[in-house]
Amino acid sequence: MPDFHLFAKGPRPVAPFSHAVEADGWVILTGQMPTDPNAPDAPLPDGVQAQTVRVMENLAIILSELGLGLEHVVQCRAFLTEFERDYAAFNDTYQTFFPEDRRPARTTVGVTALAVGALVEIDCVAKRPG
Structure with a gap:
Protein backbone atom coordinates (compact mmCIF):
# COMPACT_ATOMS: atom_id res chain seq x y z
CA MET A 1 0.00 0.00 0.00
CA PRO A 2 1.27 3.49 -0.72
CA ASP A 3 2.17 5.93 2.03
CA PHE A 4 0.71 9.43 1.72
CA HIS A 5 2.82 12.26 3.19
CA LEU A 6 1.84 15.79 4.17
CA PHE A 7 4.45 17.73 6.15
CA ALA A 8 4.00 20.71 8.45
CA LYS A 9 7.38 22.09 7.28
CA GLY A 10 6.34 21.83 3.63
CA PRO A 11 4.70 24.55 1.59
CA ARG A 12 1.01 25.03 2.26
CA PRO A 13 -0.91 23.00 -0.36
CA VAL A 14 -2.77 25.13 -2.91
CA ALA A 15 -5.15 22.26 -3.70
CA PRO A 16 -6.23 18.93 -2.14
CA PHE A 17 -3.09 16.78 -2.44
CA SER A 18 -0.31 15.09 -0.50
CA HIS A 19 3.20 16.51 -0.66
CA ALA A 20 4.41 13.06 -1.67
CA VAL A 21 3.22 9.51 -2.15
CA GLU A 22 5.58 6.57 -1.67
CA ALA A 23 5.33 2.99 -2.88
CA ASP A 24 7.99 0.28 -3.15
CA GLY A 25 10.86 2.75 -2.69
CA TRP A 26 9.55 5.17 -5.31
CA VAL A 27 8.60 8.64 -4.09
CA ILE A 28 6.39 10.86 -6.24
CA LEU A 29 6.39 14.52 -5.26
CA THR A 30 3.50 16.80 -6.10
CA GLY A 31 4.38 19.78 -8.25
CA GLN A 32 5.68 22.60 -6.09
CA MET A 33 4.93 26.27 -6.49
CA PRO A 34 7.28 29.20 -5.77
CA THR A 35 5.59 29.99 -2.48
CA ASP A 36 7.49 30.57 0.75
CA PRO A 37 6.61 27.87 3.31
CA ASN A 38 7.24 30.38 6.11
CA ALA A 39 5.08 33.10 4.53
CA PRO A 40 2.60 31.35 2.21
CA ASP A 41 0.63 34.53 1.48
CA ALA A 42 3.70 36.61 0.59
CA PRO A 43 4.10 37.76 -3.02
CA LEU A 44 5.88 35.29 -5.30
CA PRO A 45 9.52 35.97 -6.15
CA ASP A 46 10.05 38.15 -9.23
CA GLY A 47 11.01 36.37 -12.43
CA VAL A 48 11.40 32.79 -13.53
CA GLN A 49 14.90 32.37 -12.10
CA ALA A 50 13.93 33.40 -8.58
CA GLN A 51 10.76 31.31 -8.81
CA THR A 52 12.76 28.29 -10.01
CA VAL A 53 15.07 28.58 -7.00
CA ARG A 54 12.08 28.71 -4.63
CA VAL A 55 10.42 25.72 -6.31
CA MET A 56 13.61 23.65 -6.12
CA GLU A 57 14.05 24.64 -2.47
CA ASN A 58 10.47 23.52 -1.80
CA LEU A 59 11.11 20.17 -3.46
CA ALA A 60 14.25 19.81 -1.34
CA THR A 81 3.69 29.72 -18.41
CA GLU A 82 6.01 31.77 -20.66
CA PHE A 83 7.88 28.95 -22.35
CA GLU A 84 9.61 30.82 -25.18
CA ARG A 85 10.54 33.79 -23.01
CA ASP A 86 11.68 31.84 -19.92
CA TYR A 87 13.06 28.50 -21.13
CA ALA A 88 16.73 29.53 -21.33
CA ALA A 89 16.68 31.39 -18.00
CA PHE A 90 14.86 28.48 -16.37
CA ASN A 91 17.52 26.04 -17.62
CA ASP A 92 20.34 28.28 -16.39
CA THR A 93 18.92 28.15 -12.87
CA TYR A 94 17.60 24.56 -12.85
CA GLN A 95 20.94 23.04 -13.87
CA THR A 96 22.68 24.50 -10.80
CA PHE A 97 20.77 22.08 -8.56
CA PHE A 98 22.28 18.91 -10.10
CA PRO A 99 25.83 17.85 -10.97
CA GLU A 100 26.36 17.74 -14.74
CA ASP A 101 26.80 13.95 -14.69
CA ARG A 102 23.76 13.28 -12.42
CA ARG A 103 20.88 15.18 -14.00
CA PRO A 104 17.44 13.57 -13.78
CA ALA A 105 15.41 12.77 -16.85
CA ARG A 106 13.21 15.80 -17.55
CA THR A 107 10.26 17.03 -19.55
CA THR A 108 9.44 20.73 -19.79
CA VAL A 109 6.01 21.83 -20.96
CA GLY A 110 4.58 25.23 -21.82
CA VAL A 111 1.20 25.82 -20.18
CA THR A 112 -1.36 28.61 -20.25
CA ALA A 113 -1.51 29.15 -16.48
CA LEU A 114 -0.42 27.75 -13.12
CA ALA A 115 -1.88 27.97 -9.63
CA VAL A 116 -1.17 31.15 -7.62
CA GLY A 117 -0.08 32.95 -10.80
CA ALA A 118 3.29 31.17 -10.83
CA LEU A 119 5.65 31.20 -13.79
CA VAL A 120 7.04 27.73 -13.00
CA GLU A 121 5.99 24.51 -11.30
CA ILE A 122 8.09 21.35 -10.97
CA ASP A 123 7.19 17.86 -9.83
CA CYS A 124 9.55 14.93 -9.53
CA VAL A 125 10.07 11.25 -8.85
CA ALA A 126 12.76 10.04 -6.46
CA LYS A 127 14.04 6.56 -5.64
CA ARG A 128 15.13 5.40 -2.23
CA PRO A 129 18.60 3.82 -2.25
CA GLY A 130 18.94 0.10 -1.84
Whole structure:
Protein backbone atom coordinates (compact mmCIF):
# COMPACT_ATOMS: atom_id res chain seq x y z
CA MET A 1 0.00 0.00 0.00
CA PRO A 2 1.27 3.49 -0.72
CA ASP A 3 2.17 5.93 2.03
CA PHE A 4 0.71 9.43 1.72
CA HIS A 5 2.82 12.26 3.19
CA LEU A 6 1.84 15.79 4.17
CA PHE A 7 4.45 17.73 6.15
CA ALA A 8 4.00 20.71 8.45
CA LYS A 9 7.38 22.09 7.28
CA GLY A 10 6.34 21.83 3.63
CA PRO A 11 4.70 24.55 1.59
CA ARG A 12 1.01 25.03 2.26
CA PRO A 13 -0.91 23.00 -0.36
CA VAL A 14 -2.77 25.13 -2.91
CA ALA A 15 -5.15 22.26 -3.70
CA PRO A 16 -6.23 18.93 -2.14
CA PHE A 17 -3.09 16.78 -2.44
CA SER A 18 -0.31 15.09 -0.50
CA HIS A 19 3.20 16.51 -0.66
CA ALA A 20 4.41 13.06 -1.67
CA VAL A 21 3.22 9.51 -2.15
CA GLU A 22 5.58 6.57 -1.67
CA ALA A 23 5.33 2.99 -2.88
CA ASP A 24 7.99 0.28 -3.15
CA GLY A 25 10.86 2.75 -2.69
CA TRP A 26 9.55 5.17 -5.31
CA VAL A 27 8.60 8.64 -4.09
CA ILE A 28 6.39 10.86 -6.24
CA LEU A 29 6.39 14.52 -5.26
CA THR A 30 3.50 16.80 -6.10
CA GLY A 31 4.38 19.78 -8.25
CA GLN A 32 5.68 22.60 -6.09
CA MET A 33 4.93 26.27 -6.49
CA PRO A 34 7.28 29.20 -5.77
CA THR A 35 5.59 29.99 -2.48
CA ASP A 36 7.49 30.57 0.75
CA PRO A 37 6.61 27.87 3.31
CA ASN A 38 7.24 30.38 6.11
CA ALA A 39 5.08 33.10 4.53
CA PRO A 40 2.60 31.35 2.21
CA ASP A 41 0.63 34.53 1.48
CA ALA A 42 3.70 36.61 0.59
CA PRO A 43 4.10 37.76 -3.02
CA LEU A 44 5.88 35.29 -5.30
CA PRO A 45 9.52 35.97 -6.15
CA ASP A 46 10.05 38.15 -9.23
CA GLY A 47 11.01 36.37 -12.43
CA VAL A 48 11.40 32.79 -13.53
CA GLN A 49 14.90 32.37 -12.10
CA ALA A 50 13.93 33.40 -8.58
CA GLN A 51 10.76 31.31 -8.81
CA THR A 52 12.76 28.29 -10.01
CA VAL A 53 15.07 28.58 -7.00
CA ARG A 54 12.08 28.71 -4.63
CA VAL A 55 10.42 25.72 -6.31
CA MET A 56 13.61 23.65 -6.12
CA GLU A 57 14.05 24.64 -2.47
CA ASN A 58 10.47 23.52 -1.80
CA LEU A 59 11.11 20.17 -3.46
CA ALA A 60 14.25 19.81 -1.34
CA ILE A 61 12.21 20.49 1.82
CA ILE A 62 9.79 17.68 0.99
CA LEU A 63 12.63 15.32 0.10
CA SER A 64 14.42 16.19 3.34
CA GLU A 65 11.31 15.37 5.36
CA LEU A 66 11.48 11.92 3.75
CA GLY A 67 15.19 11.49 4.52
CA LEU A 68 16.11 12.08 0.87
CA GLY A 69 17.75 14.79 -1.21
CA LEU A 70 17.86 16.06 -4.77
CA GLU A 71 20.52 13.42 -5.49
CA HIS A 72 17.73 10.81 -5.25
CA VAL A 73 15.62 12.46 -7.97
CA VAL A 74 15.41 10.41 -11.17
CA GLN A 75 12.82 12.40 -13.12
CA CYS A 76 11.36 15.92 -13.15
CA ARG A 77 8.56 17.59 -15.05
CA ALA A 78 8.63 21.36 -15.33
CA PHE A 79 5.78 23.59 -16.40
CA LEU A 80 6.38 27.14 -17.67
CA THR A 81 3.69 29.72 -18.41
CA GLU A 82 6.01 31.77 -20.66
CA PHE A 83 7.88 28.95 -22.35
CA GLU A 84 9.61 30.82 -25.18
CA ARG A 85 10.54 33.79 -23.01
CA ASP A 86 11.68 31.84 -19.92
CA TYR A 87 13.06 28.50 -21.13
CA ALA A 88 16.73 29.53 -21.33
CA ALA A 89 16.68 31.39 -18.00
CA PHE A 90 14.86 28.48 -16.37
CA ASN A 91 17.52 26.04 -17.62
CA ASP A 92 20.34 28.28 -16.39
CA THR A 93 18.92 28.15 -12.87
CA TYR A 94 17.60 24.56 -12.85
CA GLN A 95 20.94 23.04 -13.87
CA THR A 96 22.68 24.50 -10.80
CA PHE A 97 20.77 22.08 -8.56
CA PHE A 98 22.28 18.91 -10.10
CA PRO A 99 25.83 17.85 -10.97
CA GLU A 100 26.36 17.74 -14.74
CA ASP A 101 26.80 13.95 -14.69
CA ARG A 102 23.76 13.28 -12.42
CA ARG A 103 20.88 15.18 -14.00
CA PRO A 104 17.44 13.57 -13.78
CA ALA A 105 15.41 12.77 -16.85
CA ARG A 106 13.21 15.80 -17.55
CA THR A 107 10.26 17.03 -19.55
CA THR A 108 9.44 20.73 -19.79
CA VAL A 109 6.01 21.83 -20.96
CA GLY A 110 4.58 25.23 -21.82
CA VAL A 111 1.20 25.82 -20.18
CA THR A 112 -1.36 28.61 -20.25
CA ALA A 113 -1.51 29.15 -16.48
CA LEU A 114 -0.42 27.75 -13.12
CA ALA A 115 -1.88 27.97 -9.63
CA VAL A 116 -1.17 31.15 -7.62
CA GLY A 117 -0.08 32.95 -10.80
CA ALA A 118 3.29 31.17 -10.83
CA LEU A 119 5.65 31.20 -13.79
CA VAL A 120 7.04 27.73 -13.00
CA GLU A 121 5.99 24.51 -11.30
CA ILE A 122 8.09 21.35 -10.97
CA ASP A 123 7.19 17.86 -9.83
CA CYS A 124 9.55 14.93 -9.53
CA VAL A 125 10.07 11.25 -8.85
CA ALA A 126 12.76 10.04 -6.46
CA LYS A 127 14.04 6.56 -5.64
CA ARG A 128 15.13 5.40 -2.23
CA PRO A 129 18.60 3.82 -2.25
CA GLY A 130 18.94 0.10 -1.84
